[in-house]
Amino acid sequence: MTRRELSKDTVMQSAFQVLKAGQIFDGVQARGPGMVMIENGLIRDVDFTGAVPPENATVTDFGPAAWLLPGLVDAHVHLCWDASTDAVAHVTNDDPGAVLDTARTAAVTALRTGVTTVRDLGDRDYLALTLRDQVPPTQRPEIVAAGPPITTRGGHCHFLGGEAEGAEALLAAVRERTERGCDVVKVMAGGGNMTPGSNPLHQQYGPADLRLIVEEAHRLRLTAAAHVHAADAIGDVIDAGFDTIEHFTFMTLDSAGLRDDLLDRVVKQRIFVSLTAGMVPGTPPPPPAIAARIDAMIDVATKVIASGARIVVGTDAGIEPSKPHHVFPYALVQLAGLGMPTLDVLRSATTEAAEAVGLAGRKGVLRPAADADVLVLDSSPVADVSAVADIRAVYRAGHRVPGN
Numbered sequence: 001m002t003r004r005e006l007s008k009d010t011v012m013q014s015a016f017q018v019l020k021a022g023q024i025f026d027g028v029q030a031r032g033p034g035m036v037m038i039e040n041g042l043i044r045d046v047d048f049t050g051a052v053p054p055e056n057a058t059v060t061d062f063g064p065a066a067w068l069l070p071g072l073v074d075a076h077v078h079l080c081w082d083a084s085t086d087a088v089a090h091v092t093n094d095d096p097g098a099v100l101d102t103a104r105t106a107a108v109t110a111l112r113t114g115v116t117t118v119r120d121l122g123d124r125d126y127l128a129l130t131l132r133d134q135v136p137p138t139q140r141p142e143i144v145a146a147g148p149p150i151t152t153r154g155g156h157c158h159f160l161g162g163e164a165e166g167a168e169a170l171l172a173a174v175r176e177r178t179e180r181g182c183d184v185v186k187v188m189a190g191g192g193n194m195t196p197g198s199n200p201l202h203q204q205y206g207p208a209d210l211r212l213i214v215e216e217a218h219r220l221r222l223t224a225a226a227h228v229h230a231a232d233a234i235g236d237v238i239d240a241g242f243d244t245i246e247h248f249t250f251m252t253l254d255s256a257g258l259r260d261d262l263l264d265r266v267v268k269q270r271i272f273v274s275l276t277a278g279m280v281p282g283t284p285p286p287p288p289a290i291a292a293r294i295d296a297m298i299d300v301a302t303k304v305i306a307s308g309a310r311i312v313v314g315t316d317a318g319i320e321p322s323k324p325h326h327v328f329p330y331a332l333v334q335l336a337g338l339g340m341p342t343l344d345v346l347r348s349a350t351t352e353a354a355e356a357v358g359l360a361g362r363k364g365v366l367r368p369a370a371d372a373d374v375l376v377l378d379s380s381p382v383a384d385v386s387a388v389a390d391i392r393a394v395y396r397a398g399h400r401v402p403g404n
């Protein structure tokens with residue numbers, strides 16, 4: 001770089017913007033009034049001392065009632081799924097262009113809802129990565145992607161194209177995901193509800209296979225997420241060392257029942273539980289297998305919350321009509337309704353989730369050097385977490401997202 005270019009660069013960098021509000025939640029604590037200084041898409045500084053903004057800054061003051069918080073992180077979405085009653089058919093049979101359009105719309109919807117980071121735990125043809133490549137970062141959430149979930153032949157969500165069995169094929173599957181640019185490996189450790197012929201109570205892989213997948217993922221610097229409903233499979237994925245456990249419902253033949261010994265291990269080992277929460281009111285009910293067990297599953301979730309386990313919020317957005325891509329605020333309201341203190345709900349959706357998806361320090365915090373993904377609310381989410389639905393503005397990498 002020549003001296004002239006360097007000085008031009010310095011001049012450009014000196015133009016920064018400041019967001020001010022009466023209250024700031026920084027991802028950990030409510031900190032009172034302050035300002036966030038943004039430069040080149042990153043947070044340069046966060047001030048709570050009442051300092052005067054630098055002269056060359058563009059200042060936006062949202063006023064004393066407004067709150068600034070980190071952009072939210074949904075730890076479990078499916079961008080390629082259109083949240084229709086036929087979501088499986090759409091993602092399976094429609095041409096890639098149509099599915100990519102679904103993902104593009106889903107990404108914009110999530111971003112306008114204040115979700116500035118999503119972890120996509122199941123696409124087809126690596127379309128979440130295609131989307132990430134095609135759409136500039138400021139026009140979509142940060143996308144942490146798994147590609148097609150690894151599953152058994154004919155197993156849960158096999159129609160997404162991730163079938164692999166046997167050590168060699170499993171290692172190849174993990175390596176393919178690394179080469180494609182995935183950040184996380186998603187494994188269907190047990191069966192699921194929306195795949196004909198799959199039983200959520202059954203294990204899909206043995207303990208040795210699960211351990212192999214996790215070790216290879218970690219060796220290649222990917223995180224590992226396990227889909228699991230029943231207790232035996234939950235035990236296996238704890239043994240295998242998965243970073244996040246999805247669903248964690250403790251589903252049984254006709255109900256759901258927590259196993260305290262397994263929950264204790266999750267708490268002690270500080271494994272992230274990705275609780276599946278959030279349903280938009282007035283939409284068709286969940287699948288019969290879930291609807292029949294919903295009270296028992298809510299009881300399990302309540303006990304998991306009370307246990308002190310590290311919880312992140314995964315909506316499973318896209319899979320059915322009650323989970324459209326703007327469902328996230330409903331998940332936060334639901335967790336608060338199950339007894340989680342509002343500050344913990346907000347941490348689950350910011351700092352904790354960022355760590356769970358492998359982006360600690362970059363996402364989920366308002367601190368120097370973090371990405372300038374900022375949510376502006378009209379009222380206090382600590383007093384009432386449903387305030388996250390009253391969005392004044394969303395900033396993604398320092399750019400204000402149109403539409404709020």
Ligand SMILES: [Zn+2]
Binds near residue numbers: 076077078121122316
């Ligand atoms: Zn899912």
